[in-house]
Amino acid sequence: MVGAGWSIGAILQKSGRMLADIVLPPLCLACRLPVQGHGGLCAACWREVDFIEPPRCDRLGIPLPYPAGGIIVSAAALASPPDYGRARPVARYDGVMRNLIHDLKYRDRHEGVKLFAGWMGHSGSDVLKGADVLVPVPLARVRLWGRRFNQAALLSRALSGLSGIPEAPLALHRVRRTATQVGLTPEQRRRNVAGAFRVPEGKEVEIADKNVVLIDDVITTGATVNACAKILKRAGASRVDVVALGRVVDPLTPRL
Numbered sequence: 001m002v003g004a005g006w007s008i009g010a011i012l013q014k015s016g017r018m019l020a021d022i023v024l025p026p027l028c029l030a031c032r033l034p035v036q037g038h039g040g041l042c043a044a045c046w047r048e049v050d051f052i053e054p055p056r057c058d059r060l061g062i063p064l065p066y067p068a069g070g071i072i073v074s075a076a077a078l079a080s081p082p083d084y085g086r087a088r089p090v091a092r093y094d095g096v097m098r099n100l101i102h103d104l105k106y107r108d109r110h111e112g113v114k115l116f117a118g119w120m121g122h123s124g125s126d127v128l129k130g131a132d133v134l135v136p137v138p139l140a141r142v143r144l145w146g147r148r149f150n151q152a153a154l155l156s157r158a159l160s161g162l163s164g165i166p167e168a169p170l171a172l173h174r175v176r177r178t179a180t181q182v183g184l185t186p187e188q189r190r191r192n193v194a195g196a197f198r199v200p201e202g203k204e205v206e207i208a209d210k211n212v213v214l215i216d217d218v219i220t221t222g223a224t225v226n227a228c229a230k231i232l233k234r235a236g237a238s239r240v241d242v243v244a245l246g247r248v249v250d251p252l253t254p255r256l
Helices: 007-021 041-047 075-078 097-108 113-123 125-129 141-147 151-164 187-194 223-234
Strands: 086-091 133-136 211-219 239-247
Touching: 086 097, 086 113, 086 211, 097 113, 097 125, 097 211, 113 125, 113 151, 113 239, 125 151, 125 239, 151 187, 151 211, 187 223, 211 223, 223 239
Parallel strands: 086 239, 133 211, 211 239
Antiparallel strands: none
């Protein structure tokens, strides 16, 4: 007889997972060494992820060297306030985190998306608390055809499932292809994405009077999310915040 609390379906499901683990044993997302479960990191690689926790700039989400009590805004944010409200990146974009994001974007390695969404939910808990809708940063159509998926949309869908916050994946379009941002100065990046986004006609209702959280994989200088935030606010968004997996941080900024 089947034991109390166990159904035939549960037993078959557990047996299926055990068989899958034999055929495709769980490996660390980063180093590919064996781990206990699929879609995770080994202890060594986890320690190499440089998570950004307080103290951090409340606007840019960059780590700060020491706590000063209360809400802290960095000199960089005061000198050039972003168009979005608050950014909450998970970790510095280097080392293991950089490799994980590259695997996601360029090598079709999607098995870590649930883990990443959990990280984003933790890092962005304060901005997600008051959020009405998640909007992924869109890809240019040509890049979408070539890559077959938008990594920001994958992250947005997973985070929506975990948080219960609805998403609006088509509320923001990229209306022209932009040059790659790699190697451009901050000013060149800003010019490169200026006018590249719009809210399609009829989609304003998904944005108007809403607290929007933009979802992206990496914040570099902030030019892309700034351009997106500006357009969303023009479409009537009450507030626009950002949650991302990685953040490029000045290498001179001390690690905590």
